[in-house]
Amino acid sequence: MIAIIDYGVGNLMNVYNSLKRLDMDAVITGDKKVIDNSSAIILPGVGAFKDAMDHLVDHDLVETVKNNASKGKYLLGICLGMQLLFERSYEDGNWEGLGLLKGEVVRFGQGLKVPHMGWNELHINKPHPLINEIKDGEYVYFVHSYHLDPKYFDDVLLYTDYGVKVPAVVCKDNVMGMQFHPEKSSTTGIKLLQNFKELIK
């Protein structure tokens, strides 16, 4: 059973629906016990970084997520959920994240339309089972105003170009993240979720 973490941020049904379509057993939950007993965790998220962190704190889920990750359980952050995995974000301030991965979340540079919204090309940085059968140049749907500046670019599996190399899929051991929305990214998004399914078997 995959636990999609419900911490009061946005609509989680779209992620849930796309897992269901892949015959994945999933539950939307904020219950620590259910999360502890899950086979893998998905941390979704839309909106502002600070709000999302505040919600995780209010729901008393920060330690739950960290503990599960440190035990080696697969954890996938999606969109803002990916950004939360990192150390810090400068979105309207300076906020601490979960710190499971090394890096900071920063604003896009001048001269670009923000949000970075729409379909952009994926480029392969490092092969990994999570990105099996994804070809260089496939498109996924992004929508975000801040991007990850990773400490180790080696943690980046796929990236896209938008002014800078924008990390699109990151992975370090059992902790992974996708900056775009796989559940909204047509066949490429489905392939990535399918890979995640294989990985956590």
Added chain:
Amino acid sequence: MLTKRIIPCLDVDKGRVVKGKKFQGIKDVADPVELGKFYSDQCADELVFYDITASHEDRDIFIHIVEDVAKNINIPFTIGGGIRSVEDFRKVLLAGADKVSVNSAAVVNPPLIKQAALRFGSQCVVLSIDAKKNNKGSWDVYVKGGRENTGIDAIEWAKEGQRLGAGEICINSIDTDGVKQGFDIKLNEALSSLLTIPVIASGGAGNMQHFSDVLKCGADAALAASVFHYKEIAISDLKEFLHKENLPVRRCL
């Protein structure tokens, strides 16, 4: 490279798509989910479902459609029509919409943009503007389906919308809408150069060159309805055409 988006717009009344001819390989063209899927398979980048239902009771049907679309289609979609309050935003977002488009209600109550952006994020707030050229060489904002001139300058209103937190501007040109002689290039050019958020051009698509023209002048996306619904242009063909025009697009491979 970030691609230019092609967005078909589907008008929905009492649960059915209003326009639409016979399509090969699709059973029920009036079914929003079927038609949405058809476009998604053709490589449409996003979909817009516009609720033109007049009565209040029928709004519930529309919410079910939003849920159905979310369950069955995995590209982003926007909901518009009859959005008046933060609560209206919440309802359609919870039903699975990715973005919500607001038009007249934002003109009457501009703080709505800010409230929705703060609550749900700018990325889901689309400010839709109906604009018509005046005799001073600028454009006025119209409301009530294009019937009432507010006297507000369209470009100023777009800038204000951006300041209040809209994540995108959809600009519908009343002059070009339905005429099929091309998008309003000047208006889209002006907005694209002045705004830092994406601009969706709407109104006037008649042939594939029209899409190329408006996307080359700076618009980030182009929206159309009848040329797609009446099968005058297949989205997959349009993508190939735009690619040959050296525009970055997501092609159906």
